[in-house]
Amino acid sequence: MDVGRIRLLAVDVAGTLTDDRRLIYPEVIYALRKLEKAEIPVSIVTGNSFMAAYKIAQYFGLTGPIIAENGGVVYDPVLKKR
Structure with a gap:
């Protein structure tokens, strides 16, 4: 295992992916x-609803x-299951 390799990036949406007006650049x-x-999966981690997070990830x-x-909800979009 390559310890120095990034295997996943987990990010919040509000204020991290978006600005204070909720715009994504x-x-x-x-x-x-x-x-x-580059085969580094990006994971959405949010307090928002699952459907909102799912739509962002899908888009x-x-x-x-x-x-x-x-x-409260953890979903794997590759396996398509919770």
């Missing part, structure tokens, strides 16, 4: 897709687990 979208292309083509509703 094109550079953020580009960076997320670049990580996925960006993210393959990391979705953790939503303050940890």
